[in-house]
Amino acid sequence: MPPKTKKPQTITDVAKAALYRLSELGLPPTPENYALHYYDILGGTPPGGKPGNAPPAIDPHLLEEVDRILDSVADRASQLAQGLNTRNEEIRAKVSDLTRAEEKQAMLKLLASILNSTDSILATTEDTYDGLLVTREALEQIKTELQETRRMAHEDALTGIQNRRGMELALAREVEHAHHYGTPLSLAMLDLDHFKQLNDRYGHETGDKVLVHLATLMRQAQRETDVLVRYGGEEFLIILPGTDLNGAWFVVDRLRATVTATPLQCDNNKIATSFSAGIAQLKADESGQNLISRADNALYEAKRSGRNCIKIAAD
Numbered sequence: 001m002p003p004k005t006k007k008p009q010t011i012t013d014v015a016k017a018a019l020y021r022l023s024e025l026g027l028p029p030t031p032e033n034y035a036l037h038y039y040d041i042l043g044g045t046p047p048g049g050k051p052g053n054a055p056p057a058i059d060p061h062l063l064e065e066v067d068r069i070l071d072s073v074a075d076r077a078s079q080l081a082q083g084l085n086t087r088n089e090e091i092r093a094k095v096s097d098l099t100r101a102e103e104k105q106a107m108l109k110l111l112a113s114i115l116n117s118t119d120s121i122l123a124t125t126e127d128t129y130d131g132l133l134v135t136r137e138a139l140e141q142i143k144t145e146l147q148e149t150r151r152m153a154h155e156d157a158l159t160g161i162q163n164r165r166g167m168e169l170a171l172a173r174e175v176e177h178a179h180h181y182g183t184p185l186s187l188a189m190l191d192l193d194h195f196k197q198l199n200d201r202y203g204h205e206t207g208d209k210v211l212v213h214l215a216t217l218m219r220q221a222q223r224e225t226d227v228l229v230r231y232g233g234e235e236f237l238i239i240l241p242g243t244d245l246n247g248a249w250f251v252v253d254r255l256r257a258t259v260t261a262t263p264l265q266c267d268n269n270k271i272a273t274s275f276s277a278g279i280a281q282l283k284a285d286e287s288g289q290n291l292i293s294r295a296d297n298a299l300y301e302a303k304r305s306g307r308n309c310i311k312i313a314a315d
Contacts, residue, residue, distance in 0.1 A: 156230040158208055159215035167229040167237060171288040174227070174241050178282050185241055185282040186248035189295040190275045192234040193307040198271070206266055210273055213264045221255045236275075237292070245281045245312060252277050252310055260308065276302035280313035 018037045154166030162170065178185035192214065199207040211234065218228050218236065227239035240248050256275060264271040278298025282291050294313035302311040
């Protein structure tokens, strides 16, 4: 029987083995391919998947760790190549000294031997560098795929704006910035009016088009620093950094007027839409979640007041 292949013992070993296998098989080093062979080498099951299924679910934490490891390996390999070249130059300098010494016949024999050694070192260096370039290319492709994966994880699939996961990160960042620098931060919670009746009358496909329509109008009205979020269903949220209540009111009311004046043209139907909104400004030492809660309460008051209007949250 052939000897068993030694199973990789560390995450670094597994990462190298997975990339080597992809290279042997001629497969692109995408996260899906990488994860499939990574877990196959480990002898385990990919998170959320079953052995033999493709593509498997990808553990983003694992891929981030692989990203870090491969970057470190590539840097060490680059340093190794530079070190070998340096030693090669040192050997050649010593050879030059030897050729000027006495008993030149013996020295020339030594010269030939050392030159053979240096040529071998140089070839090894070149092979190492070529391998490094392949690893670098694979790493850059994985990084690109990771960036796309992260973007999709924080983006609403229907409207293309931020989802709640993306909102949590953005809001935490803006709340910390506002508290640290003492700058204003406001938040608006929007809810499409009579959305259930619209779905019942025109169907859910048209309802989805209405949501996309609103997101499009929001993009057209947003400022560079604003963060747009589909909070859930027909609810949307706008994070307004550096903006007090007056500024937030101006932004949201301008959007409200635009939405009211811009019906959706769909299947020969002109579908009029409107939204209600609640606005809250961050208070000293207030959390992002509490800010959302106050804006949500103001939105409820806007709904109770007849819809298609804006209410300011109570202090």
